Structures are given as C-alpha cells and as structure tokens.
Amino acid sequence: MRRTILLGVLLAVLVWSGTSWAMDFDDLFGGDLLIELDPEETVVAPEEALLVQDRVEVGGRYNFSLNASRTIAEGADPSNDFRASLGGQLYLDARPDPNFRAFGKVGINYNVNNKEKPLTAELQELFADFNYGNKVFFRAGKQNVKWGVGYFFSPADIINIGRIDPLNPEAEREGPVALKMHYPRGTNNFYLYTLFDGVTDVQQIAFAPKVEFVAGKTEYSLGGFYQKDDHPRVMATVSSSFGDIGFFGEAVAAWGSDRGFLEPKGPAYEIAEKKGLFLQVTAGGMYRWKDSEGLLDLSGTLQYYFNGEGYKDQEGIKAVRLALLNQGFPPVVNPLKLDSLALLGSGRHYLAGALSWNKMFGSKFSASVFLQANLSDGSGMIHSTLRLPSVSKISPSIGVSTNFGSPGTEFGALGRTVMVFAAITIGDSF
Amino acid sequence: MNKKMQLIAAVLLIFALAQAVQAQDFSHMEAILERIDAQSRFDGMDFSCVLTMIVEDPEEGIEKLVVRQFRRDDGERYLLLIQEPVTQRGQGYLLEGDNLWFYDPSSRQFAHTSLKETFQDSDVRNADFGQSSYASSYEVEGYLEGILGNFDVYIIELKAVDDTVPFPYAKIWVTKDSNLVLKAEEYSLTRRLMRSALFPKYTKVGEAVIPVQMVFVDELVEGKKTQVSLSEISVSQIPDHVFTKAYIERVNR
Numbered sequence: 001m002r003r004t005i006l007l008g009v010l011l012a013v014l015v016w017s018g019t020s021w022a023m024d025f026d027d028l029f030g031g032d033l034l035i036e037l038d039p040e041e042t043v044v045a046p047e048e049a050l051l052v053q054d055r056v057e058v059g060g061r062y063n064f065s066l067n068a069s070r071t072i073a074e075g076a077d078p079s080n081d082f083r084a085s086l087g088g089q090l091y092l093d094a095r096p097d098p099n100f101r102a103f104g105k106v107g108i109n110y111n112v113n114n115k116e117k118p119l120t121a122e123l124q125e126l127f128a129d130f131n132y133g134n135k136v137f138f139r140a141g142k143q144n145v146k147w148g149v150g151y152f153f154s155p156a157d158i159i160n161i162g163r164i165d166p167l168n169p170e171a172e173r174e175g176p177v178a179l180k181m182h183y184p185r186g187t188n189n190f191y192l193y194t195l196f197d198g199v200t201d202v203q204q205i206a207f208a209p210k211v212e213f214v215a216g217k218t219e220y221s222l223g224g225f226y227q228k229d230d231h232p233r234v235m236a237t238v239s240s241s242f243g244d245i246g247f248f249g250e251a252v253a254a255w256g257s258d259r260g261f262l263e264p265k266g267p268a269y270e271i272a273e274k275k276g277l278f279l280q281v282t283a284g285g286m287y288r289w290k291d292s293e294g295l296l297d298l299s300g301t302l303q304y305y306f307n308g309e310g311y312k313d314q315e316g317i318k319a320v321r322l323a324l325l326n327q328g329f330p331p332v333v334n335p336l337k338l339d340s341l342a343l344l345g346s347g348r349h350y351l352a353g354a355l356s357w358n359k360m361f362g363s364k365f366s367a368s369v370f371l372q373a374n375l376s377d378g379s380g381m382i383h384s385t386l387r388l389p390s391v392s393k394i395s396p397s398i399g400v401s402t403n404f405g406s407p408g409t410e411f412g413a414l415g416r417t418v419m420v421f422a423a424i425t426i427g428d429s430f
Numbered sequence: 431m432n433k434k435m436q437l438i439a440a441v442l443l444i445f446a447l448a449q450a451v452q453a454q455d456f457s458h459m460e461a462i463l464e465r466i467d468a469q470s471r472f473d474g475m476d477f478s479c480v481l482t483m484i485v486e487d488p489e490e491g492i493e494k495l496v497v498r499q500f501r502r503d504d505g506e507r508y509l510l511l512i513q514e515p516v517t518q519r520g521q522g523y524l525l526e527g528d529n530l531w532f533y534d535p536s537s538r539q540f541a542h543t544s545l546k547e548t549f550q551d552s553d554v555r556n557a558d559f560g561q562s563s564y565a566s567s568y569e570v571e572g573y574l575e576g577i578l579g580n581f582d583v584y585i586i587e588l589k590a591v592d593d594t595v596p597f598p599y600a601k602i603w604v605t606k607d608s609n610l611v612l613k614a615e616e617y618s619l620t621r622r623l624m625r626s627a628l629f630p631k632y633t634k635v636g637e638a639v640i641p642v643q644m645v646f647v648d649e650l651v652e653g654k655k656t657q658v659s660l661s662e663i664s665v666s667q668i669p670d671h672v673f674t675k676a677y678i679e680r681v682n683r
Contacts, residue, residue, distance in 0.1 A: 027579070028579065028628055028645075029578050029579025029580060029581055029630055030579050030580055031580070033581065033605070033612075033630070033631065033632055034631075034639070035633055035642065036633065037633040037635075037642060037660075037661075037663055042662075042664070045666060045668075046478055046498060046500075046662070046664065047478075047500065047668060047669065047672045047677075050511065050681045051680060051681060053681075057683065059683065091683060093683045101680065103683065129679075129680055131676075131680075134669060134671045135671070137676040137679075137680065139679075143538075144537065144538040145538070146537060146538055146539040146540070149541075170534070170536075170537055171537075172536055172537055173537075175538075182675075182676050182679075184671070184675060184676050187526045187529070189674075189676075214526065214527075214529055216528065217528045217529060219529060219542060239541075239542045240542065241542060241544055243593065244544070244546070246542060246543075246544075293650065294650040294651050362489075364489055428517065429516055429517045430516065
C-alpha cells in the first residue's frame with residue numbers, strides 16, 4: 001500500500017512537472033528528497049520472466065508502398081512506371097520454459113502486377129533455442145546470422161545465404177540452416193556453426209568456428225569456414241571507435257574461388273578456374289555530427305572494399321557485358337561456362353558512402369544521398385532521397401537516382417539513366 | 431563620500447579575496463565528488479529495475495519507452511532491454527567495461543556504439559544508465575554555495591579530464607548534507623548549455639542512493655525533454671549469463 005502511495009506521488013510529480021514546464025526548477029525541490037521504495041522480490045526473477053514472457057507471442061510487420069517513377073535514358077524515350085507492393089512478416093514465438101523456445105517467421109508478399117500467382121510466402125526463420133546449464137547456448141534451424149562488421153560490403157559474412165544490398169544495408173538477409181553453439185566467457189564469445197544447406201551426405205556438412213574478443217575499446221573476431229569439396233576460408237574483423245568516429249574492417253582469405261575468370265586467349269577470352277589465395281579487405285567509418293543550434297544533424301558512412309576476385313584489367317568483362325546486352329556472342333571460347341562469370345562485383349576496388357541530414361534545419365524533412373562506385377572501371381550510381389514529414393503511419397518521399405560509367409561498365413552498362421520517383425510507404429509493426 | 435567609496439571597495443575586495451581563497455580550496459569538493467560516485471555505486475550487489483521514459487518532443491509528440499535494466503557495477507556492466515514501444519521491442523544495449531554494443535533484433539546484429547550517444551532519440555545518454563564518474567572524469571574549476579528549493583547546495587563547476595563523458599563542461603548542484611546531485615547543467619566546448627538534468631527524488635537501495643525520478647531537458651530544442659522514473663527495483667543476484675550477447679539473443683523475438 002505504502003509503495004502504491006509513493007508511486008502515485010511520483011506519478012503525480014511527473015504529471016505536474018509535465019504540465020507546467022516553464023516553472024521554476026526550485027519548485028521540484030520543495031519536499032522530501034529521499035523516498036522509500038522497498039526492493040521488489042518477485043516469485044520469478046525478472047531475467048527468467050523475460051525468457052518466458054507471455055509463453056506464446058504472435059506479431060509481425062505490415063508494409064504497403066506505392067512508387068511512381070519516370071526514367072530518362074540516353075537514346076530512348078522517357079518511360080513511366082508505377083508499382084504497388086504489399087507485404088509483411090508474421091512470427092510466432094513460443095516459450096514454454098526459460099530453457100526452451102521455438103520461433104518461426106514467414107515473409108509474405110503480394111505482387112499486384114502478377115495476376116497468375118500474386119501471393120508468395122517464404123520461410124525466413126524457424127529455429128529452437130536451448131542451452132546446457134546456461135553456459136553453452138544452442139540455436140538449431142534456419143536463422144539469421146551476422147558475421148561481418150562492414151556496412152555496405154561484408155566479405156567476412158561467409159556463412160549467410162543472402163548478401164548485403166548497399167542500397168538497403170540494414171535489411172534482413174537470408175540465413176543458413178545451422179546448429180549454432182555459443183559459449184560466452186567474460187567479454188569473449190566462442191561460436192561453432194554446423195551448416196546444413198544443400199547437404200545430402202554427412203561428409204558435406206560444413207563447419208564455421210568463430211571467436212570474438214575485446215581489447216581496450218576494440219573488438220576483434222577470427223573465424224573460418226570448412227566444407228569438403230568447397231574452398232576453405234578464414235576471416236578477421238575489427239570494430240572500434242576513435243573519439244566520435246566508429247571504425248570497422250574485415251579481411252577474408254579464400255583458397256580458390258567459385259567464380260570463373262576471363263583469361264586472354266588469342267583475340268578472345270577463355271573462362272577458366274583459378275586456384276590460389278584470394279584476398280578481400282574492406283574498411284570504413286561512421287560519424288555523426290550535430291551543431292549546437294540543432295539545425296545540422298549529419299551522419300555519414302564511408303567504406304572502401306578491395307575485391308581480390310575482381311579484374312585488374314576490365315576490358316574483357318566489359319566486352320562480355322556489351323555482347324550480352326546487345327544479344328550478341330560474347331568473345332569467349334567456352335560460352336557454356338558464362339554462368340560462372342560474375343558480371344556484378346567484377347571490380348577490384350569499390351567505394352560506397354552515404355550522407356544523411358536528419359531533421360533539416362530542425363524541420364521534419366530529412367535527406368540522404370548514397371554513392372556506390374566501382375573504382376576499377378569508373379562507373380557508379382548515385383541515389384538521393386528527400387523524406388517528407390510523415391502523417392500518422394504514412395511516410396512520403398521523393399528522390400532522384402542516376403548512374404555513370406562508359407558502355408560495358410558495371411553500373412554504366414545500360415547507358416546513362418536518370419530516374420525521378422515519388423513514393424508513399426504505409427507500415428508498422430504489431 | 432570618499433570614505434564611503436573606500437569602505438565599499440574594501441568590502442568588495444575582501445569578498446572577492448574570500449571567494450578566490452574559497453575557489454582554490456577544491457579538496458573538499460573533490461571529496462564530495464568521490465562520495466557522489468561512491469553512493470551511486472552498487473558494490474558487491476546487482477541491481478535491476480524498470481525504467482519508464484516519457485519523451486516529449488515538440489515536433490514528434492510524446493512517446494513512452496519502457497526499458498528493463500540489469501546492472502552490475504563490479505566489472506562495469508549493464509544490460510538494457512527495450513520492452514515498449516512494440517516497434518523497438520527487443521533492441522538492447524550491453525555494456526562491458528569500455529565497450530557498449532547495440533543489438534538490433536530485425537537484423538540480429540550487434541554493433542559497437544558509444545556511451546556518449548543519445549538513447550533512442552531521447553534526451554538521455556547511454557552513459558546515464560551506469561554509475562557516475564564525476565571524481566575520475568572531471569576536475570573542479572570552481573564552486574559556490576547556494577540554495578535550490580529547500581536545500582543548501584554546493585554549485586560545483588567541472589571540466590572533463592578525459593573524453594569518456596558526453597559533455598566537456600558541467601555544473602552540478604549538490605546537497606551539502608547528503609551529497610546528492612539535485613541538478614546538473616552540461617555544456618559544450620564553447621560553454622553553450624546543451625542539457626539540464628534534474629534529480630528531485632532519490633531512494634536508498636542497500637548502501638547506494640539512486641535517483642528514482644529524473645528529468646533531462648534538451649536546452650537546444652525548446653520544449654524537448656525526457657522524464658524517467660524507476661520501478662520494480664530489485665537487488666537480487668543476477669546470473670552471469672544475463673550480461674552476455676547470448677542472453678539478448680534468447681529474449682528476443
């Protein structure tokens with residue numbers, strides 16, 4: 001009873017202070033400073049209660065978006081496009097006791113332009129959590145996994161099925177079917193993933209161990225991937241901060257590559273497998289700056305990526321792209337192997353950056369610009385968006401996208417295009 | 431008239447000298463800072479509570495955040511788990527010494543973040559959830575005596591000696607008898623007032639004395655403030671596995 005009265009008094013003070021904000025601060029310090037709040041000892045400890053919650057929970061996310069765009073391409077008439085997309089997620093989280101939990105999540109999309117089969121659903125996650133004496137923790141099933149620390153590029157993310165979309169780097173990525181073992185010890189974490197995607201023989205089961213450790217304000221991780229008849233890989237990541245700037249870096253070494261590579265053969269090229277060590281390295285930083293007036297709230301991310309599987313000489317891959325776009329014959333002597341060529345990600349050096357201006361001049365408008373460039377062939381794309389003030393759950397935005405690069409380059413293969421768009425997104429979680 | 435002026439000048443001089451002598455004697459103030467830090471610390475015991483935050487933004491309106499906090503000062507650890515609103519439910523912050531990670535349940539990703547960052551666009555900083563470090567992070571620049579409400583206070587001016595605190599300059603109003611911080615003003619490098627914090631209610635938990643009601647005012651945006659209240663306080667021992675990445679992943683959807 002006493003606790004209830006005290007909480008009531010607290011709430012009254014909060015409400016009162018909230019309704020008369022312009023008051024003298026002295027007024028808040030007119031009564032007793034110390035109040036009694038007896039510690040609460042509940043039957044179920046709070047850390048246990050959180051592990052069972054409501055036993056069964058159903059939730060999800062709903063998203064409906066409309067996008068109208070006009071594309072102006074070099075040497076072609078402008079074209080208009082309109083898309084409506086409807087989708088969402090549904091999840092079920094069952095927690096019969098603190099040491100066991102089953103979770104499933106389904107993604108649903110309704111394509112309004114596809115009259116034959118508009119509805120598609122895909123299993124995004126389905127796993128169970130259990131543990132051994134609250135010391136070793138297991139997750140078994142299809143699960144989202146995050147290995148790398150890179151923002152736009154993450155070559156160290158060697159076990160996920162989905163890849164980062166630099167235009168939407170924080171989006172969920174499809175994870176593997178795996179048994180994860182996690183042993184936390186102090187600030188260190190030891191993981192072992194046993195991976196089952198595409199496995200039809202017990203000898204094909206893949207293994208990926210990883211250790212995370214902290215030194216000072218820096219976190220390091222070391223990991224590897226091994227599967228019979230696949231290329232073994234080792235990776236290392238680092239993430240830290242220096243002052244207000246956050247830094248991250250990744251390095252991956254792979255013995256062999258899944259890709260086919262263009263090798264000059266007379267006047268043409270041959271698609272060949274390559275053995276040896278392939279190195280991929282990326283590093284970047286993030287910074288947020290606000291001026292003291294609250295007019296400039298800027299955040300920026302910049303990342304460089306060295307792709308050891310990329311070409312030093314871009315001429316061959318440009319010639320192949322041009323031929324494929326013009327529906328001609330690519331200049332290769334073994335065209336049956338064309339599928340193994342990587343038409344995207346063919347550069348050695350990449351750069352991506354984003355700059356966001358939140359609450360422009362203290363308003364409800366926000367703007368962002370994103371750049372991705374293949375430095376090896378001098379092509380790239382720029383995407384800028386102006387987010388207008390939201391009304392309830394409705395978020396409108398307008399923007400411009402363009403690309404640059406000579407014919408045959410990764411981002412300029414289709415020629416110079418400029419697209420302007422207006423979009424409305426309605427969405428929320430439940 | 432001349433004598434009167436001389437008398438006034440002498441009084442002013444004595445007053446100024448007294449202030450100067452007083453301002454130089456900082457050892458008493460440093461001892462107070464150490465007592466503030468000591469009584470904000472949970473030595474040899476764990477602490478958990480529910481934090482209810484009301485964030486008022488003239489542009490965005492009013493938002494309510496409910497956060498479960500687990501805290502262990504031995505090892506400088508805390509875990510914050512967002513319970514409400516539902517759109518942010520499951521997001522978590524894990525502090526281990528100098529390292530703070532933010533967990534995003536939708537991407538199942540841990541990302542390094544900073545104690546200086548604001549918490550969920552409120553006026554609270556991530557550093558506000560841990561033990562105070564006035565004695566180690568600041569040096570005393572000066573002090574005055576004053577009154578705040580019903581309380582006799584020291585008004586201590588502080589300058590940061592390292593970059594672990596969100597603001598380089600601060601001024602705190604500390605009760606003379608109990609050494610509790612009633613009010614804090616925090617300033618930028620250019621000595622512009624950035625944030626004010628008020629601590630009008632405290633409670634004793636074990637040997638520690640902690641604020642159970644806090645108001646943080648954004649001094650750059652008129653009308654923007656965050657009110658924080660504590661409930662469901664517990665000092666029961668928290669298992670070690672709670673302060674791990676594994677626990678955050680387990681409690682999440």
